[in-house]
Amino acid sequence: MKFFNQTIILLIITGLFNFMCAGRCNAQASGGIRIVQGGRDTVRTSEHTIIGTVAPGSSVTINGQPVKVYKTGSFGYKSHLQNGYNSIAIECTDNNGGIQTKNLRIYYDPSVSQRPTRPEAGPSAIKDTSLIIKTLPGSYLNYGNGSDRLGGAKINFLDKDILLKVTGASDNLYRIRLSDNRYAFIPKECAERVTEEAQISMAPCLSGSWSVSNTGKGTDRVSVSLETRKPYIVREETQPHRLVLDLYGVQCNSNWITQYPGLESIRDVQFEQTDSDVLRIIIHLKHKTSWGYAVKYEGNHLIVDIRHLPEKFSLSKLTIGVDAGHGGSSSGAVSPAGYKEKDQTLAMAYILTKMLQSKGARTVMSRTDDSDVSMAQRKEIFKENGIDLLVSIHCNAGGDPLTTGGTSTYYKHWTYRELANSILQNLLKIEGVKCFGMVGNFNFSLNAPTEYPSVLVETLFMSNLWDEEHITDEHFQEKLMKKVVKGLEDYLKLCTKVERKHSGPDGF
Ligand SMILES: [Zn+2]
Structure with a gap:
């Protein structure tokens, strides 16, 4: 989502950091007060959050009270509204002493405090049907016909050209019979219908x-x-x-x-x-x-x-996949001041790559510039290059920009829980970084392959003002990536310890 026009100054530096955003990218170069959130005229809750941006370096007061302006130019303000009309006067003084004002008139109507709940769109019904399908490359099974923004809960991938008996279908899924006592679901785009003669092999x-x-x-x-x-x-x-x-x-x-x-x-x-x-x-x-x-x-x-186990549990003996989230037409989350997630992830992926290489690791990046790379292409790049471990770098977004934020790590297969935990514990050592948590069984496409250990690092929130200020700071990005490297090293040490403890005369 794009909140408003912006100017991003990208300094292109040759060499490894050829796409790093050098210094602070000034997304709010022009003056004026822009309201990003909370400018609506009628609201249903008394607690009201206003998020806005001004030219970086400006000072802001709201109803006469000074408000913190982050280096990005973003500011936030929480107020408790009275019934009826509330006046909120915002005054900005820029670097040259120029003054801009904006007056918001917000109507709080407690009689409509109960936001009408829109019924959740449930999964479409499964209707009985009978046909034979054949799996296509990249197909996978789901447990049920539920779904969320990342798709349904997956069981595992299936190779291509496997015949399956369909017993029912919804708009998007086939229900298939695996055995007399078990069925599962497969997305329709993962399979194609086959002719009647194939039924003999069922x-x-x-x-x-x-x-x-x-x-x-x-x-x-x-x-x-x-x-x-x-x-x-x-x-x-x-x-x-x-x-x-x-x-x-x-x-x-x-x-x-x-x-x-x-x-x-x-x-x-x-x-x-x-x-x-x-x-x-x-x-x-x-x-x-x-x-x-x-x-x-x-x-x-x-x-x-x-x-097999790696020759040695050391970065110098491993090939690490580094995935910069989003890219090209996929901007990812956009911060209040207009920074795009895809630019921050690419800058951090380059930093991480350089740090890993300095430890002797071989690295494989899923993208090296601002281009569109599909999830399937990313998986192919990592598989083809035989990576030993994958780190995917993203930034989070959502919730209240003043209170929801922090770092988090994610894994799909629980055998990689300790990998996610090692990285999270190190990230939390950075002063000021809040914990958003560790998430297991996460339905992220790049965490699904079983061919190598993988972890998704949602570094910080694009939507949180403190996080925005730090995630767009090159030096802070280095701090974050340093901790990711340390997390990987800690994980490898843990592997050494676990394998040593269990090694015996016959390899146990
Ligand atoms: Zn993302």
Whole structure:
């Protein structure tokens, strides 16, 4: 959202920092008082917040009382309105002694204090239907037909070309039958309808032989032959550390499980036929920390690749993905003074990249300029470059600009909770930074892949005035990124400790 016209002065510096916003970008270069929030004439609550901007360096009084003006030029004021008309006089004195005034007349009507609640638009109804669909690249399963701004609650990704039986459909989703006793949902854009002849392959199929091997490319692999591709749900468990993968529509006929020597990640594998048409594959892992896994099909072989531990828990041995949120036509949040999230995230991504490189890390950025890069493209960039760990940098927004703010970190898979926690704990050591919290099972697209550990860092709020002043300050951005690096280092130390504690004669 764009609040008003603005001028952003970008100093282009060659070299690594070629897109950093040098010094303070002056988003409010012109004079005058602009009201960003709270200028409406009729309100329903007595507590009223006014947010405005003036030229940076100006001073502001509201009804004769001095009000803090942040370096960005933003100011905020909370007042308690009386019934009826309230006069709010804003006076701004700029650097040259010029005076500007603005008078707001705000009508508070307590009789309409109960804001009419608009009924929430619920998910559209599922209607019974019967057809066969085939998964497309990048498809995924959802638990139910709920949704929020980031989509429904996802179970996991599915590889392409898996046939699924649809038993119902809503506007956006298919309900699919995984087995006699389990169903799930898949977004319509993740699948295509197939012809009637394909129905023959919907019957349960048999599993064939398995092999367990070290691929020699940084992963151990379990390969299970099937008559046809079937859907699966996979989860990673700890204590004991293992992957549990349920294959739906499969009956066991696996009489060979060949285990090659030289395994680094996998201790052993086993199966259970948990239902007449559900084959459970259990992969016991040697290590306590998690560095990612991938599930896919090669032909009709189900493949589970589990990454080996890094050679050493040190940034100098890792490739770190650095994601600058938004870009191009996606500005992200816009601050009261008109700063755009996409500019701050890119500046911080460059700072983080440089800091990581100085520690000897290899880095991969999802974008290096102000261009549009889709979530799918970002995931592809990170997968192709074989990153060991991803840090996505964003800025938050929302709530009351005077009270809602602070830093927060997010993870999707709970095996990466400690990664998010290490970074959050370090960010909170910065003076003045408030805690907005740590969020788990977060539905952010870049946290969904299981191939590598990932964390989303919502550095500070674009919408909060204190946060805005600091998130747009190059030196403060450096402070923030320094703490992200320290958080990564702490996490790696923790990994060293955990693996050492559990190492034994046979790798346990
Ligand atoms: Zn964002």
